Amino acid sequence: MAEQVCLREVGLRDGLQNISLFMPSQQKKDWISAEFAAGVKEIEITSYVPPKLLQQFIDAEEVTRHALTIDALAVNALIPNIKGAERGMALGVSQLNYVQSVSESHNQANVRRSTRESVDDFKRIIALRNASPTSKRIRIAGGLATAFGCTIEGPIKEGRVLAWAEEILAAGADELIVADTVGYANPAAVKSIFSRILPMAGKTPVAAHFHDTRGLGLANVVAALDVGVRRFDASLGGLGGCPYAPGASGNIAMEDCAFMLESMGFTTGIDLVRLLEVRRTVEAQLGGITFYGSIAKSGLPKGYQPITAVAA
């Protein structure tokens, strides 16, 4: 039996939040349905940020209601604060991904409060969920952004990441997401951090969220796999980018990551041929937006035999 690796699509959130062009709600819904049909079972479908801050997510409720019609889909959404958590709990999603930065300056720039205030809010969100009889099944993940470096502060010391990780886990996070928000990670740092965090987390799932800003995205996945990480965020066509690094690519590309994992003998549950069709559709819909990734250009290798069966 091939070992399983779980890939979560974040393009509808991390990708679209960097695109000024509004993607019509129907296209977002079709993307979710098509990618689920290709075998992606976890999708971060939107962000419950104030719509006045990010017009792209003005349809968050509508998109969420569609996603919730897909029974086996783990409907994830990003939340920046308690208000976002309340919106997600009212909708009844599967999982809310709360994000705070390790970098103090980045946290101030991103959510306009200190990291201490952020983690206190996280605890309040957990308490809110625990107190709500209708929200008991909603999982709350704690995400640590800029865990490997920050465009404002530069390198981030590992000890700071570990300290926040400990506090987030102790607060009762259902998952810990360690994010290289702006492409500062390298395989040595990845091995070092995750080999310390995984034992701290015990049975709590730990996910790695890598950006390919400096071309090391998949190299970092290999390093993380090596020390036991089995959950990764990725985005179709590597959508994402970073407002501080114009021209730089975004998240690791879902299709390349799935290809790599299946080539290595892991099962992702993803049908690559169908996933590449979804990519073609979304790329055409977002005409003019740069899509990254190699497999879509080079094609699958001759005689390629994925672990996950491919549609006839």
Added chain:
Amino acid sequence: MAEQVCLREVGLRDGLQNISLFMPSQQKKDWISAEFAAGVKEIEITSYVPPKLLQQFIDAEEVTRHALTIDALAVNALIPNIKGAERGMALGVSQLNYVQSVSESHNQANVRRSTRESVDDFKRIIALRNASPTSKRIRIAGGLATAFGCTIEGPIKEGRVLAWAEEILAAGADELIVADTVGYANPAAVKSIFSRILPMAGKTPVAAHFHDTRGLGLANVVAALDVGVRRFDASLGGLGGCPYAPGASGNIAMEDCAFMLESMGFTTGIDLVRLLEVRRTVEAQLGGITFYGSIAKSGLPKGYQPITAVAA
């Protein structure tokens, strides 16, 4: 003390052989000098193929004579046959890199003979070198192309690679180069092959030559590092490509690979700031040819501290 990793530039051979535009000899010579000055101590500067087959290398002798004026440069050149070896020995280069494919069909297509005939020629080349009083110091490397897969034959069984590796080592190769010519490798296959080949090779250096055709180039470097490989081929701007995969990228990008290694704590001897200047110059000279790689677009991370000192 940081552990050393040796990067060999192959863009002047593997890169230029895929470009129909002739690069003026003076530009080739300037590229070699500038990249050496940036800290790259081994460069495959040309190919001794018949000029009628590859016009790009019509100036092989002139370029070689220039490279040989740079004292500490390991002047490498590719040879497809005995004739090429004779040209290289007459010039007195540092090292000749002989290449044969593991794939029978690819070898026929590439050098129009069987793999058996190719390895027999390799033995003749070693004998020729050994018999020449003036060529004793010339190193002869044996390269295995399509070691992970082939656009004609598809997947290549590891046993075939190991058998050829054994024969090439027994023939007296001064270095073994294992090449993923068309981007079929993955980190699991890389670990498996190199963990078997390194003990076979003993003190003979083993180099990995990866292409980034499917985006796994640096991921494969990480896997190879993990099992002990410390020599890699790379090309400035990822020049290379493959005539069978239009639009696909080429070799791993020298600048991204050096960045990754230095970030991980290895020393490459390469000054990245100067290397990126060389890239800008060569990219401008080859106007219209696509250059790959991420660091040139995203820039180095804030507070980046390489192991190799950067020019003031």
